[in-house]
Amino acid sequence: MTIPFFQVTAFSQSVFGGNQACVMPMEAWLSDELLLQIARENAVAETAYLKRLDPGVYALRWFTPDLEMDLCGHATLASAHVVLNHLEPHLDRVEFDTQSGRLVVTRSEHGLDMALPNRMPASAELPHALAESLNRTPLEVHLARDFMLVYASQNDVEQFDVDRALFDRANLGTGGVIVTAPGEDCDFVSRFFTPQATILEDPVTGSAHCTLAPYWGARLGMSVMQAQQLSARRGALRCEVKEDHVQVSGQATTYLEGTVHLNQT
Template sequence: MKLTIYQIDAFTDKVFGGNPACVVPLEDWLPDELLLKIAMENAVAETAFFVKKEDRYHLRWFTPDIEMDLCGHATLAAAYVLKVHLEHACNNMVFETISGQLEVKCDRDVFTLDFPSRPAQRETLPKAIKEAINIQPDAVLKARDYVLVYPSESMVMNLQIDRNTFDRINLGTGGVIATSKGSNCDFVSRFFTPQATILEDPVTGSAHCTLVPYWSQQLNKKELTAFQVSERRGILYCKDLDERVLISGRARTYMVGHIWVE
């Protein structure tokens, strides 16, 4: 079987920045085991698969390890593929996912994700995370992900993870966000996933479902600009709509090719 594959750098306006995602359009769903093997072979943070059903698309996301419940950058990448490569006629795209119906709007080269808000609550930091990090946070919260709040961007930048200790905790589809106010933006973040092939995710759209309501309240702002300060960097333009968050960004094509599976 021959499938077309696109590799897209999301939340960036240039190749080799942002977060790379592979996108594989399908006519019908393949077995889950095969989808996971394709994602493992691609060896990027996420691979998105979609199947068209009438006027919308059924979308799923896989890391090299598991199926995810929500993924921002791979959703942006899928919308980008539909609009730029598959010439989707409408500027609005609707995806059916395990996290519900997700809409993406395209305005020129900017794609806006309409995602659920996931506010966090105060939480105690698990021992394995506390012992795995070299800088302790000022505050700890949790929604799907743990959120470690730091007083400065430099602390987020200088955060280091002891992988052996960190991997003692299993967070399922969740991870650990480190965040602070930004020096040249509203807030910055980094994202780490224990027991995952890829420890640090370069730009994590879904994490902003929690970061946006938090920083919107802290800064008393509804519209925010965020940087994910991983090595690849990424920029996200966000808006807090209370029950929903809007997360906007750009994308670029790195590769178009084919894969063959039996």
């Protein structure tokens, strides 16, 4: 069995920045176990699997090396890039049926615009296991799918770290921990960490901005914001809070194209 394979960098114009995703179009779903094995073999933050339903409409699933996710922004952006540049380049819009509903991505002057759910967080208490693992105490704690820790400055986010042994005592399922503060050269900055995950820090996390954008939009009194994720690879995102969703925009570029050969015995 062979499957087309694309490795795409999302939220950066450089193949050495942003966040990597493998995108694999297929005619029918393989077993969940095999999809997870492939994601582990790909060894990047996320593997996206596409199944074409109609012209410009695809079923989309996301797998980390550890589990299937309910939403992944950067792999959605990467999937749209593959559809609109490799599979159906005559289109300017693609729709994805996912666990989080139908997601629409369109070409624009900003690169690719994704319509993602609005996940406005609520104030919360930080679990003891997480609180003990942090190298600095946040000013605020909020929770949607992910815990969001708010700090005073960009330097706090840059210097943030966790004690991995303590951090991994927390089990957040498909959730993670967002660390955020006002930005120096943008409206806000962030980083994203996941306990018990093969990849501790996600380089650029589109889905986290479903929570970051409405929070910072309300705090700053802005609907359109520029954001940066301060991982080693760095990433840039444009966020716009709409009436019923969050629009997250960014660039993507293809790094690798090939074929996966599955020899199952």
